[in-house]
Amino acid sequence: MxxxxxxxxxxxxxxxxxxxxxxxxxxxxxxxxxxxxxxxxxxxxxxxxxxxxxxxxxxxxxxxxxxxxxxxxxxxxxxxxxxxxxxxxxxxxxxxxxxxxxxxxxxxxxxxxxxxxxxxxxxxxxxxxxxxxxxxxxxxxxxxxxxxxxxxxxxxxxxxxxxxxxxxxxxxxxxxxxxxxxxxxxxxxxxxxxxxxxxxxxxxxxxxxxxxxxxxxxxxxxxxxxxxxxxxxxxxxxxxxxxxxERINEFIDKKRELGAFYQQKLSFLAEKGYSLPLSSTDYSDNIYWVFGLVAPNIEAKEEIIKYLSDQKVGTRPFFWCMHEQPVFQKMGLFKNEKYPIAENLARNGFYLPSGLGLSMEDRELVVEILKNHY
CATH class of the missing domain: 3.40.640.10 (Type I PLP-dependent aspartate aminotransferase-like (Major domain))
Incomplete structure (x- = not known):
C-alpha cells in the first residue's frame, strides 16, 4: 500500500x-x-x-x-x-x-x-x-x-x-x-x-x-x-x-486511550527488537505525552523512519544527549563522559503521531502501515 x-x-x-x-x-x-x-x-x-x-x-x-x-x-x-x-x-x-x-x-x-x-x-x-x-x-x-x-x-x-x-x-x-x-x-x-x-x-x-x-x-x-x-x-x-x-481531563483521557491503543496494536514490534513505552510504574500510569519506540539499532531506526516518511507518516527523533551536544563540547564541557543508556535512547528512539487531534482513522492507518512493513 x-x-x-x-x-x-x-x-x-x-x-x-x-x-x-x-x-x-x-x-x-x-x-x-x-x-x-x-x-x-x-x-x-x-x-x-x-x-x-x-x-x-x-x-x-x-x-x-x-x-x-x-x-x-x-x-x-x-x-x-x-x-x-x-x-x-x-x-x-x-x-x-x-x-x-x-x-x-x-x-x-x-x-x-x-x-x-x-x-x-x-x-x-x-x-x-x-x-x-x-x-x-x-x-x-x-x-x-x-x-x-x-x-x-x-x-x-x-x-x-x-x-x-x-x-x-x-x-x-x-x-x-x-x-x-x-x-x-x-x-x-x-x-x-x-x-x-x-x-x-x-x-x-x-x-x-x-x-x-x-x-x-x-x-x-x-x-x-x-x-x-x-x-x-x-x-x-x-x-x-x-x-x-477547561478540557485538561478530557485531553488526558484521550492521550491515555491513544497510548493503550498503540500498546496493544503495536505489541508485535517487541518481537522485532523494539522497546515500547512502559505503561506504568508503582507510582504512576503513563500519560503518553508522546508514544515513543526504541529501535534495536541505528540502521533499523533509520530504515523505519524513512519508510514512514515515504508513507507520509510524521515522526520525531528522541532528544540528543547533553554530553554529546556539539555546542557544549566546543565549550569544553563533559569531556570523556559516557552515558550508555541515554546514548542508546538518543540514537535509536523516535515517536509516532501522538497529538490530541489525531483521528481514529489516522491512528488505525499508522498501525496498518507499520504492520504492512513487517
Missing part, C-alpha cells in the same frame, strides 16, 4: 472556547502582556496543579531561565540533571553561569537514573533539576530525600507532564520551583508559552520581576538595578491556555 494522506506527528485540539476567548481579547483591545486572561490563567493553572502561585511566561525555556536565576544559582554552582533531555534545561544552567552535572537514564522509564545522583553531589551542588520525560515522571521520592539531606533546591521541569501524577499528586507540585511549557505539542497549548509555579511568596515576586526586565515594582520606571528578560506572556496566549485548561 502507499498512503497519500499526510499524518502529522502532532495536531493540537482547538475546538473549545479558544475562539470565544480570543475574540474577547480583540474586542476589548487587551492583546499584550496586560489583560485579565493572564491572571485568570495563572490562578487556575496553579490551582489545578496544587500550587500557591503561578507566573505566566513566553515559553518553557524562558521559565527555566527565570527559575534558575530566581533561586540565586550562578557562577560555578553545580546543578545535577539528566543528560537525556531537550537542550533547554542545560542551556538555562549554563547561561546563568552554573555547571550542569549529568546522570544517565533509567532504561525502563527513560527518566534520570536516581540511583546515580548522590555520587554526583559535591560542595558546589546547589540543586537537582528533574526533567520528566515523555510520559512517566521521574522517581521523585528519592530525589526529594537527597535534596533534604544535602540542603539542595529542586527545580521540577514538568513541561511534558500536564496532569500527570506521582503517587496521586500532580507533577509540577514537588520542586521548590517548577516549570511547564505550552508549546503546540503539549496537552495544553498557548502556541508558545510557559508557566513557573511555586509555593514561595518571595520566589514568585522574584520571578515576576525577572520576566519583566527587572522593572522595580515600587521604584521609578526605567531605573533598573539588575538584569532580567522580556519573557512576558500575552493576554491572547493566556486566553488560549484558559480554554485548553
Amino acid at each position: 502507499m498512503n497519500t494522506k499526510p499524518i502529522p506527528v502532532n495536531t493540537p485540539l482547538l475546538s473549545g472556547n479558544e475562539l470565544k476567548y480570543l475574540s474577547e481579547c480583540i474586542e476589548t483591545g487587551w492583546i499584550s502582556s496586560e489583560g485579565p486572561f493572564i491572571t485568570k490563567f495563572e490562578e487556575n493553572f496553579s490551582k489545578y496543579i496544587g500550587r500557591n502561585f503561578g507566573v505566566a511566561v513566553s515559553n518553557g525555556s524562558a521559565a527555566l531561565d527565570i527559575a534558575v536565576k530566581a533561586l540565586e544559582i550562578g557562577e560555578d554552582d553545580e546543578i545535577i540533571m539528566p543528560t537525556f533531555t531537550i537542550i533547554s534545561p542545560a542551556q538555562s544552567v549554563i547561561t546563568n553561569g552554573a555547571i550542569p552535572v549529568l546522570v544517565d537514564s533509567d532504561p525502563n522509564t527513560w527518566n534520570m537514573d536516581v540511583s546515580q545522583i548522590e555520587s554526583k553531589i559535591t560542595s558546589k551542588t546547589k540543586a537537582i533539576l528533574v526533567v520528566h520525560i515523555y510520559g512517566l515522571p521521574a522517581d521523585l521520592d528519592p530525589i526529594l530525600e537527597l535534596a533534604k539531606r544535602y540542603n539542595l533546591k529542586v527545580i521540577e521541569d514538568a513541561a511534558e507532564m500536564h496532569g500527570q501524577t506521582y503517587n496521586g499528586k500532580k507533577c509540577g507540585s514537588f520542586g521548590d520551583i517548577s516549570i511547564f511549557s505550552f508549546y503546540p505539542n503539549k496537552h495544553i497549548t498557548t502556541g508558545e508559552g510557559g508557566m513557573i509555579l511555586t509555593d514561595d511568596a518571595h520566589l514568585v515576586e522574584r520571578c515576576k520581576k525577572l520576566r519583566n526586565l527587572c522593572f522595580e515594582p515600587n521604584g521609578p520606571r526605567f531605573i533598573h538595578h539588575e538584569l532580567g528578560w522580556n519573557y512576558r506572556m500575552t493576554n491572547l496566549q493566556a486566553a488560549l491556555g484558559l480554554a485548553q485548561l
Whole structure:
C-alpha cells in the first residue's frame, strides 16, 4: 500500500472556547502582556496543579531561565540533571553561569537514573533539576530525600507532564520551583508559552520581576538595578491556555486511550527488537505525552523512519544527549563522559503521531502501515 494522506506527528485540539476567548481579547483591545486572561490563567493553572502561585511566561525555556536565576544559582554552582533531555534545561544552567552535572537514564522509564545522583553531589551542588520525560515522571521520592539531606533546591521541569501524577499528586507540585511549557505539542497549548509555579511568596515576586526586565515594582520606571528578560506572556496566549485548561481531563483521557491503543496494536514490534513505552510504574500510569519506540539499532531506526516518511507518516527523533551536544563540547564541557543508556535512547528512539487531534482513522492507518512493513 502507499498512503497519500499526510499524518502529522502532532495536531493540537482547538475546538473549545479558544475562539470565544480570543475574540474577547480583540474586542476589548487587551492583546499584550496586560489583560485579565493572564491572571485568570495563572490562578487556575496553579490551582489545578496544587500550587500557591503561578507566573505566566513566553515559553518553557524562558521559565527555566527565570527559575534558575530566581533561586540565586550562578557562577560555578553545580546543578545535577539528566543528560537525556531537550537542550533547554542545560542551556538555562549554563547561561546563568552554573555547571550542569549529568546522570544517565533509567532504561525502563527513560527518566534520570536516581540511583546515580548522590555520587554526583559535591560542595558546589546547589540543586537537582528533574526533567520528566515523555510520559512517566521521574522517581521523585528519592530525589526529594537527597535534596533534604544535602540542603539542595529542586527545580521540577514538568513541561511534558500536564496532569500527570506521582503517587496521586500532580507533577509540577514537588520542586521548590517548577516549570511547564505550552508549546503546540503539549496537552495544553498557548502556541508558545510557559508557566513557573511555586509555593514561595518571595520566589514568585522574584520571578515576576525577572520576566519583566527587572522593572522595580515600587521604584521609578526605567531605573533598573539588575538584569532580567522580556519573557512576558500575552493576554491572547493566556486566553488560549484558559480554554485548553477547561478540557485538561478530557485531553488526558484521550492521550491515555491513544497510548493503550498503540500498546496493544503495536505489541508485535517487541518481537522485532523494539522497546515500547512502559505503561506504568508503582507510582504512576503513563500519560503518553508522546508514544515513543526504541529501535534495536541505528540502521533499523533509520530504515523505519524513512519508510514512514515515504508513507507520509510524521515522526520525531528522541532528544540528543547533553554530553554529546556539539555546542557544549566546543565549550569544553563533559569531556570523556559516557552515558550508555541515554546514548542508546538518543540514537535509536523516535515517536509516532501522538497529538490530541489525531483521528481514529489516522491512528488505525499508522498501525496498518507499520504492520504492512513487517
